[in-house]
Amino acid sequence: MAPVTVKSVLISESVDPCCKTILQENDIKVTEKPHMSKEELIAEIQNYDGLVVRSATKVTADVISAGSNLKIIGRAGTGVDNVDVDAATKRGVIVMNTPSGNTISAAELTCALLMSLSRHIPQAFMSMKDGKWDRKKFMGAELYGKVLGIVGLGRIGKEVATRMQSFGMKTIGYDPITPLEVSASWGVDQMSLEQLWPQCDYITVHTPLMPSTTGLLNDATFAKCKRGVKVVNCARGGIIDEGALLRALESGQCGGAGLDVFVEEPPKDLALVNHPNVISCPHLGASTKEAQARCGKDIAMQIVDMASGKALVGAVNAQVLASTFSPDSHQWIRLGELMGRVLKACTASKQPYSQVQVTSLGECLKKSTGFLSSSAVVGLLTENTQYEPNLVNALPLAAETGITVKTDHKQSHEREACVVEVFMNGSSYKAVGSMQAGVPVLLELNGSVFRQPVPLTGHLLFFKAAASTELLLSVTGVLASAGVEMESFSTSTASSGDHWNSMGISSLLGDIGAMKSLVKEAAQLTV
Numbered sequence: 211m212a213p214v215t216v217k218s219v220l221i222s223e224s225v226d227p228c229c230k231t232i233l234q235e236n237d238i239k240v241t242e243k244p245h246m247s248k249e250e251l252i253a254e255i256q257n258y259d260g261l262v263v264r265s266a267t268k269v270t271a272d273v274i275s276a277g278s279n280l281k282i283i284g285r286a287g288t289g290v291d292n293v294d295v296d297a298a299t300k301r302g303v304i305v306m307n308t309p310s311g312n313t314i315s316a317a318e319l320t321c322a323l324l325m326s327l328s329r330h331i332p333q334a335f336m337s338m339k340d341g342k343w344d345r346k347k348f349m350g351a352e353l354y355g356k357v358l359g360i361v362g363l364g365r366i367g368k369e370v371a372t373r374m375q376s377f378g379m380k381t382i383g384y385d386p387i388t389p390l391e392v393s394a395s396w397g398v399d400q401m402s403l404e405q406l407w408p409q410c411d412y413i414t415v416h417t418p419l420m421p422s423t424t425g426l427l428n429d430a431t432f433a434k435c436k437r438g439v440k441v442v443n444c445a446r447g448g449i450i451d452e453g454a455l456l457r458a459l460e461s462g463q464c465g466g467a468g469l470d471v472f473v474e475e476p477p478k479d480l481a482l483v484n485h486p487n488v489i490s491c492p493h494l495g496a497s498t499k500e501a502q503a504r505c506g507k508d509i510a511m512q513i514v515d516m517a518s519g520k521a522l523v524g525a526v527n528a529q530v531l532a533s534t535f536s537p538d539s540h541q542w543i544r545l546g547e548l549m550g551r552v553l554k555a556c557t558a559s560k561q562p563y564s565q566v567q568v569t570s571l572g573e574c575l576k577k578s579t580g581f582l583s584s585s586a587v588v589g590l591l592t593e594n595t596q597y598e599p600n601l602v603n604a605l606p607l608a609a610e611t612g613i614t615v616k617t618d619h620k621q622s623h624e625r626e627a628c629v630v631e632v633f634m635n636g637s638s639y640k641a642v643g644s645m646q647a648g649v650p651v652l653l654e655l656n657g658s659v660f661r662q663p664v665p666l667t668g669h670l671l672f673f674k675a676a677a678s679t680e681l682l683l684s685v686t687g688v689l690a691s692a693g694v695e696m697e698s699f700s701t702s703t704a705s706s707g708d709h710w711n712s713m714g715i716s717s718l719l720g721d722i723g724a725m726k727s728l729v730k731e732a733a734q735l736t737v
Contacts, residue, residue: 226506550589
């Protein structure tokens with residue numbers, strides 16, 4: 211992949227100093243402006259290629275739209291729910307986070323809350339501060355032998371499981387992605403949520419906040435649990451329905467809660483915070499020196515690696531880019547885009563497209579179909595959409611404009627090539643291209659196989675007609691009268707009937723109408 215240019219980065223929150231140092235050491239200008247209002251951020255962001263945030267900055271669609279030069283949003287931490295990822299994707303802006311940076315810190319706080327719930331440590335501490343010695347009031351329970359339900363078996367869930375197993379807890383869990391055999395390898399018996407709820411003495415959640423996880427623990431869920439179940443949330447406010455939790459606490463269905471996160475932060479409604487069976491923290495999951503240093507370093511290195519074309523790590527909306535960092539991938543990306551542009555020129559009067567089919571040929575391109583399809587769509591959509599298309603937003607923009615994009619890979623022992631076919635109004639056009647000595651070339655156009663591959667460079671003229679010497683003389687005559695020179699010519703192998711021809715020309719024709727009067731179809735473009 212050609213490196214993404216990142217010359218300046220705005221850090222809008224308190225991030226470990228190593229982040230700034232690493233970026234500056236790699237010739238990236240850094241400006242730190244914490245505690246900006248939304249209006250101040252909107253006014254400031256237009257000057258930067260990158261933005262680094264933690265969790266406090268709300269990177270809304272308005273902010274992203276104002277960032278006319280914005281290419282990367284880096285979240286120094288886990289999760290990106292404070293970033294409008296859809297808006298960023300539409301604008302072709304990469305969003306990345308540091309999913310492993312605060313794993314240990316978040317897991318350790320979860321374990322601390324589980325232990326504090328079992329032994330009422332914060333409440334006993336406050337009682338002692340009041341000069342009391344009330345041993346009976348704070349009778350606790352051992353964690354040994356108890357069942358811990360872990361909802362979300364990613365990095366943090368795994369670390370919580372291994373630590374609490376050392377206390378003799380039985381760990382069960384649920385995750386829609388992690389395979390059963392994987393979680394079993396680190397001691398977690400995975401099951402459905404319906405099976406999990408009734409078995410748990412303690413429940414901890416470690417999922418992102420999304421529609422499917424909002425209110426995951428609610429009135430109905432608590433009703434299915436053991437009476438007195440204790441719950442912990444160090445993930446995101448809203449995964450546990452706060453109203454349902456308060457009702458369960460008041461009824462005794464929930465025996466206690468450890469909360470590090472809230473729907474509103476800081477919470478204005480303190481009913482949960484003030485409940486005697488709730489222990490709470492002001493979102494401290496990632497608040498350790500080690501986690502902050504790790505997240506600051508990770509986000510800086512990820513930006514540097516991306517900008518230098520070395521690797522892409524932590525991207526949440528640009529997975530297709532992960533396979534574009536091989537030494538020769540950028541030339542295939544360029545080929546895909548150029549093939550899209552050729553087909554766009556040749557079908558200018560026949561749009562809109564209903565479907566695009568991209569097929570890669572050859573073993574070496576087996577993992578390249580993703581970026582080939584995106585790059586072909588970039589070529590097809592250039593100048594046709596509100597946003598400038600790139601590999602990040604090409605497929606979402608295609609879907610938005612009603613284009614279905616399909617991909618395929620086929621083994622070929624003869625050649626490595628990319629096939630792009632577009633469908634519109636009951637007809638289709640197909641192009642086949644490849645690389646020759648580092649130069650993108652067109653091999654076929656809608657069934658016409660060129661005798662000499664057409665280098666996709668400079669000014670090109672394509673026309674469809676029956677082959678004849680007279681036609682070629684007429685075409686060169688039109689070019690000459692317009693002051694345009696023919697620099698190269700390639701015809702196709704069709705022996706009869708209409709077929710496509712290609713010319714390299716010194717400049718584009720100001721008016722292609724005279725050419726169209728000679729042939730069935732004609733198109734020109736500069737690549």
